[in-house]
Amino acid sequence: MPSHQKGCRGYVFSRSIDDHRVPQHIQNLVIRDYAARHRLHYLLSATEYAMPGCYLVLEQVLADLPALDGVILYSMFMLPAAASERAEVYRRVLAAGGSLHAAVEGFVLASEADAGRWETVLSTAGICRTLEYREIERWLA
DSSP, rough: OOOOOOOEEEEOOOSSSSSSOOHHHHHHHHHHHHHHTTTEEEEEEEOOOSSOOOHHHHHHHHHGGGGGGGEEEGGGSSOSSHHHHHHHHHHHHTTTTTTEEEEETTTTEEEEEEHHHHHHHHHHHHHHHOHHHHHHHHHHH
């Protein structure tokens, strides 16, 4: 009997994520656990090429969205650094009627409002990355 369930494709990196190296098997464990906890049908992960700034595999996953329910990223920090490139990813996911999940952060992007929340987190993290830790401590005091 054929299944009508499409599933969510995992997406992992073979390079550092936010200056941290996470082995692919650990990324896949986190994605599988996320999928199980959220009752998502998990499809094997696609692994991005190691070259810095390369998103060829992500492009292929986005092209496959009509056959998927969505994509589960290990982390939202795997997305392109440029906000305009991330906006195009969000647009393509939403246009296909899919969803984008960030397993580590527990975020789901299923609407334009969600895209705004993702961008707030990513842009804030980008600003904080340039600050000295003592400066952040001073603000919090």
